[in-house]
Amino acid sequence: MPYRLTVIGTGYLGITHAASMADLGFEVLGLDVDPDKIARLNAGELPIHEPGLEPVLRRGLASGRLRFTTSYEEVAAFGDVHFVCVGTPQKRGEYAADVTYIDNAIEGLAPLLDRECLVVGKSTVPVGTAERLADKLARLSPAGAEAELAWNPEFLREGFAVHDTLHPDRIVLGVRTERAEKMLREVYEPLGEVPIVVTDYATAELVKTAANAFLATKISFINAMAEVCEAAHADVELLSKALSYDDRIGGRYLNAGLGFGGGCLPKDIRAFMARAGELGADQALTFLREVDAINMRRRARMVDLARELAGGSFHGCTVGVLGAAFKPNSDDIRDSPALAVAVAIGHQGGKVTIYDPIALDNARKAHPELNYGESAVEAVRGAHVVLLLTEWQEFVDLDPEQLGGVVAARRIVDGRNALDAENWRSAGWHYRALGRP
Ligand code: UDX
Numbered sequence: 001m002p003y004r005l006t007v008i009g010t011g012y013l014g015i016t017h018a019a020s021m022a023d024l025g026f027e028v029l030g031l032d033v034d035p036d037k038i039a040r041l042n043a044g045e046l047p048i049h050e051p052g053l054e055p056v057l058r059r060g061l062a063s064g065r066l067r068f069t070t071s072y073e074e075v076a077a078f079g080d081v082h083f084v085c086v087g088t089p090q091k092r093g094e095y096a097a098d099v100t101y102i103d104n105a106i107e108g109l110a111p112l113l114d115r116e117c118l119v120v121g122k123s124t125v126p127v128g129t130a131e132r133l134a135d136k137l138a139r140l141s142p143a144g145a146e147a148e149l150a151w152n153p154e155f156l157r158e159g160f161a162v163h164d165t166l167h168p169d170r171i172v173l174g175v176r177t178e179r180a181e182k183m184l185r186e187v188y189e190p191l192g193e194v195p196i197v198v199t200d201y202a203t204a205e206l207v208k209t210a211a212n213a214f215l216a217t218k219i220s221f222i223n224a225m226a227e228v229c230e231a232a233h234a235d236v237e238l239l240s241k242a243l244s245y246d247d248r249i250g251g252r253y254l255n256a257g258l259g260f261g262g263g264c265l266p267k268d269i270r271a272f273m274a275r276a277g278e279l280g281a282d283q284a285l286t287f288l289r290e291v292d293a294i295n296m297r298r299r300a301r302m303v304d305l306a307r308e309l310a311g312g313s314f315h316g317c318t319v320g321v322l323g324a325a326f327k328p329n330s331d332d333i334r335d336s337p338a339l340a341v342a343v344a345i346g347h348q349g350g351k352v353t354i355y356d357p358i359a360l361d362n363a364r365k366a367h368p369e370l371n372y373g374e375s376a377v378e379a380v381r382g383a384h385v386v387l388l389l390t391e392w393q394e395f396v397d398l399d400p401e402q403l404g405g406v407v408a409a410r411r412i413v414d415g416r417n418a419l420d421a422e423n424w425r426s427a428g429w430h431y432r433a434l435g436r437p
Contacts, residue, residue: 002026003187006079008105009086010037010068012048012263013122013154016161017085018068019053022060023166024190029078030068033104041068049331049358052162076112081187082119085154090267097126097271106133110140113147118183122154124208124268126275130174130201150180151201153208158262159329170195174204209275212268213288218253219260220294226256226435227297236435237417256435257416258337258389259298261326266292266335298434299337302387302415303344305432309385309411314350318408320373320380321345321352323390323415325359333362338389341415346370355379357392381406391418400427 002025007018010032018030032038037047044058060066069075075082086101102123109119119137121130134149141147151174156164171194175181181198188194199207222243226236236256244251260266269288276285310317319342326336333339336359346352346369353371354363355378364372373379376395380386380403388395396418404410404427412424414433424431 003080003183004029004078005187006031006075006082008032008075008082008084008109009101009123010034010041010047011085011087012050012158012161013156014083014085015041015046015048015057016050016053016156016165017083017122017154019056019060019066020162020165021187022063022066023056025065026187027065027078028060028067029075030066031070031072031075032068033070035070038068038070050161051159051329056162072108072112076109076114080117081183082109082117083152084119084121084123086123087263088123088125088271089263090270094274095270096274097124097267099125099129102129102133103136106136107140110137110147111142113137113141113143115143116146117143118148118150118180120150120152120184122152124153124212124264124271125205126271127202127205127209127279128275130205134176134201148177148180149201150175150184151204152184153204155208155211158332159327166191168194170197172196172204172207173198174201175199176201209268209272212265213272213285213291215253216260216265216269216295217287217291219255219265220291222254222256223259223298223435224294227294227301229435230301233437235437237433255417257298257391257418258302258341258434259295261335261337261340262330262332263334266295299340299344301434302337302341302389302413303348305413305434306341306345306350306385306387307348309413309430309432310350311384314345314348317350317384318382319345319350319352320383320386320407321354322356322376322379322386322388322395323392324354324356324363325390325392328390328392329358331358331362333359333366336390338415339363339367341387341389342370343367353379353381353383356390357394359390377403377406383407384409384411386412387415388412388418389415391416395419400424400429404428 005026005028007014007030018028022028088097091098130151229236240254273285321342323338355373410429
């Protein structure tokens with residue numbers, strides 16, 4: 001009999017993991033403490049925007065292999081392998097991660113575990129958390145050592161969540177026993193040939209944080225080069241292209257622009273610094289402070305450039321903003337560079353109107369004080385300056401001539417180096433971009 005799986009927490013990670021595992025043929029029971037979310041999921045409705053996930057969810061529900069519940073009793077009785085996929089947001093006013101939801105999950109589940117099973121953490125956590133949770137699990141579960149903990153970090157990207165879950169670059173298994181390793185190898189066997197790295201808990205936890213720290217550093221590296229390019233009248237786009245031909249460097253995550261945001265990279269590098277500090281290894285990660293600072297400076301630079309184009313002040317100036325999501329193909333506005341820029345310009349007196357293909361509702365809820373347009377054309381109508389802040393394909397495909405017909409002045413700042421500068425300039429636009437002459 002294949003193992004029966006449960007997934008605790010139904011955010012991006014949990015929903016995708018539950019639906020994908022059901023698609024692979026497992027019986028899966030998902031849990032969340034939010035009854036509204038559970039009702040929507042059981043009705044085949046996604047509470048998030050994630051391309052390709054809804055059909056997988058619906059297939060799972062229709063097959064009878066996938067269900068969602070709010071009951072820990074049901075989950076404990078059902079599962080052989082319990083995946084913990086709850087969020088670990090940044091603590092308010094601190095760098096450290098808030099692991100309350102993980103502790104709540106273990107405290108909800110453990111006292112009900114009365115038979116052999118595996119509890120598998122997938123959430124991104126400060127190193128040392130797994131060891132602490134393993135003790136807690138052993139203390140609270142009636143099954144004792146029969147209920148074991150493993151750590152199995154997840155590397156999925158929003159927008160590619162299903163693909164990344166079904167075709168991972170690697171699988172990392174932080175385990176204490178051969179039994180745990182064997183169980184997880186069986187669970188992931190349907191994925192076919194995937195490199196598997198077996199580690200202790202701490203290494204497994206660190207792989208995830210190190211991967212995100214590397215990606216953030218790579219983005220901030222090219223954005224630091226963009227700052228130098230601006231000062232030296234050089235072109236960071238061509239610089240990046242030339243660097244990318246070196247296999248050792250590679251071209252991915254080397255796009256200069258407004259920098260990184262979202263629910264992971266910013267908070268993960270901060271939590272990493274905080275944890276290193278607790279461990280007495282803070283010096284090792286002081287460079288991440290610089291990575292964070294470079295990233296935040298891009299937002300400030302964008303506001304400065306926009307103000308410059310507005311003639312030195314935003315007062316009496318209409319600014320059309322294209323993009324609110326932290327990246328294209330997502331409705332996620334968590335720590336979105338685009339929204340941060342829009343809000344800052346609003347604070348400085350600009351009349352900001354935003355359009356985003358999918359994140360508009362989320363943006364409107366978070367920032368009701370800003371204006372919203374129902375299309376790119378609506379958002380830039382009458383604008384003195386247009387800002388492209390999220391590189392949706394829809395924006396890349398915009399016709400500069402058509403847009404030029406509705407704005408008050410043909411001035412655009414390309415915050416993502418996504419547009420064809422020549423095309424826009426030859427349509428009479430004053431085109432500026434980060435890191436380019
Ligand atoms: C990231 C990691 O990629 C993923 O492995 C991890 O599990 C979670 O965090 P995600 O947050 O979905 O995934 O976004 P990602 O596609 O990595 O982009 C992060 C941010 O970096 C976005 O704001 C994006 O616009 C920005 N970015 C990315 C750049 O500014 N330049 C680049 O070259 C690449």
